[in-house]
Each structure stands twice: as structure tokens, then as C-alpha cells.
Amino acid sequence: MKSFFKILFLTIVIFGCDNQKKNKSPQFVEKPDFIIPKDTSSLYYPLDSFSFVLDNSRSDSFLKAMYSEVLFNLHEPILYNYTGQYEVIRFLWMRPFDNPIVVRMNKIRKDVYINIKELGKKYYDDSESYTYVTKLDTTLVLNNEKWQDITTSFTENNFWKVSTYEDFDNYKDFTCWVLEAKLENRYRCINKLYTDTISLNKYVSAKKLFDIGNSVISMKNSRGLTN
Numbered sequence: 001m002k003s004f005f006k007i008l009f010l011t012i013v014i015f016g017c018d019n020q021k022k023n024k025s026p027q028f029v030e031k032p033d034f035i036i037p038k039d040t041s042s043l044y045y046p047l048d049s050f051s052f053v054l055d056n057s058r059s060d061s062f063l064k065a066m067y068s069e070v071l072f073n074l075h076e077p078i079l080y081n082y083t084g085q086y087e088v089i090r091f092l093w094m095r096p097f098d099n100p101i102v103v104r105m106n107k108i109r110k111d112v113y114i115n116i117k118e119l120g121k122k123y124y125d126d127s128e129s130y131t132y133v134t135k136l137d138t139t140l141v142l143n144n145e146k147w148q149d150i151t152t153s154f155t156e157n158n159f160w161k162v163s164t165y166e167d168f169d170n171y172k173d174f175t176c177w178v179l180e181a182k183l184e185n186r187y188r189c190i191n192k193l194y195t196d197t198i199s200l201n202k203y204v205s206a207k208k209l210f211d212i213g214n215s216v217i218s219m220k221n222s223r224g225l226t227n
Contacts (some may be wrong), residue, residue, distance in 0.1 A: 017164055034077030044068040046080050049115040050165050050191045067092060067178060070100045072092060073132035074117045079182040089150060089207035092178040097222045099135060103213040112142045116216050136217055153204040164190045179206045
């Protein structure tokens with residue numbers, strides 16, 4: 001009898017450990033076919049994505065280079081020219097005194113999951129030189145209702161028609177964000193300034209992604225603004 005209970009106990013322990021391993025690293029039906037750039041000069045956004053005015057290509061180039069550097073070092077895919085079957089929504093949160101964060105929601109058929117990443121810097125001893133490091137890279141499985149909730153807010157919030165840029169010239173050390181969507185064969189990105197919670201709340205889909213990210217890692221600003 002004792003042997004029976006001993007075997008039963010070991011079976012339960014092994015089964016429980018096996019389940020924990022499976023849940024810790026969720027498996028998806030299809031491996032993403034995203035293309036991750038290998039060249040640091042790769043730009044993640046189309047031409048003239050962030051011009052403050054139609055002829056302000058200098059601002060456009062500066063912002064694209066800054067954002068692309070972050071996305072490249074987080075090993076993020078380029079979305080605007082992606083032709084695979086995945087649908088993707090990405091929120092890039094850029095803070096002047098804190099690490100940038102990416103919240104990317106992905107959907108392939110009925111599978112929905114989200115990647116949350118934080119980019120940090122590792123400084124060399126007695127030097128101002130540094131290398132980029134990924135401080136956080138986590139994946140959460142979501143239900144299809146969450147995807148529908150966010151994509152529906154695109155239409156309600158006029159995402160496909162709202163201005164893609166904002167004038168940052170009068171701001172110093174500003175926090176800003178970029179929202180991208182690659183849905184079926186349609187792509188768009190918008191770049192906005194964050195001044196307070198009201199400025200973010202105007203864009204429902206961006207706020208929803210912000211809240212998901214904030215549930216995993218603090219997305220507050222160390223100075224000035226609070227969320």
C-alpha cells in the first residue's frame with residue numbers, strides 16, 4: 001500500500017512539473033516569419049513617416065533613425081513591408097530618462113499573443129561607452145476578444161485617418177510614442193507627443209497597449225511626467 005501511494009505521489013509531482021514547463025514557454029501553431037534586420041542602417045518606417053510639415057525631411061530622418069535604433073537592438077521586425085500572414089500591432093514608448101519599451105501584439109489565425117520588451121544600456125567600467133542590452137523580453141498569450149477590442153478601437157478612434165505626426169519643436173526632453181498597425185494588407189503608423197494622461201487617452205488603442213505593458217513593467221517617467 002505504501003508503495004502504491006509513493007508511486008502515485010511521484011506521478012503527480014512529475015505531471016505537475018511537466019505542466020509548469022509547458023505553460024512557462026507557450027507554443028504557437030506557426031512560427032513567426034518576420035524578417036529581423038541584420039544591418040543597423042535599416043529603417044523601420046516608410047519615407048516621410050514623421051515629417052512635421054510636408055517638406056521637413058530632416059525631422060523625419062532624425063526620428064526614424066532614433067526609433068529604428070531602439071527597435072533594431074530589441075531584435076524587432078520591420079512591419080511596413082511585411083507580407084506574411086501575421087497581423088501585428090506595435091506600440092513603442094520612448095521616455096527621455098527611462099528605458100524605451102515595446103509592446104507588440106501578434107495574431108495568426110486564432111492565436112493571439114503579445115511581446116513586451118525593454119531596452120537598457122550596459123556601461124563599460126570607468127567609461128561613458130555602453131552597449132545595448134535587452135532587460136526584459138516576455139510573452140503573454142491573449143484571447144481573441146482582446147485582439148478584437150483593440151482593432152475595433154482603431155476604427156472608433158479614426159486611426160487610419162488621424163494625422164501621423166506632431167510638432168515636437170517646442171518641447172525638450174519629451175516623451176513620445178509610435179503606434180503601428182499591419183492588418184491584412186494595410187499599414188499605418190502615427191507618432192505622438194505625450195504630455196499627460198489625457199493626451200494618451202485620446203488614442204484608445206495606444207492606451208490599451210500601454211496598459212497591457214504597464215501591467216508587466218512600470219512605464220512611468222522618472223522625471224516630470226507621471227502616468
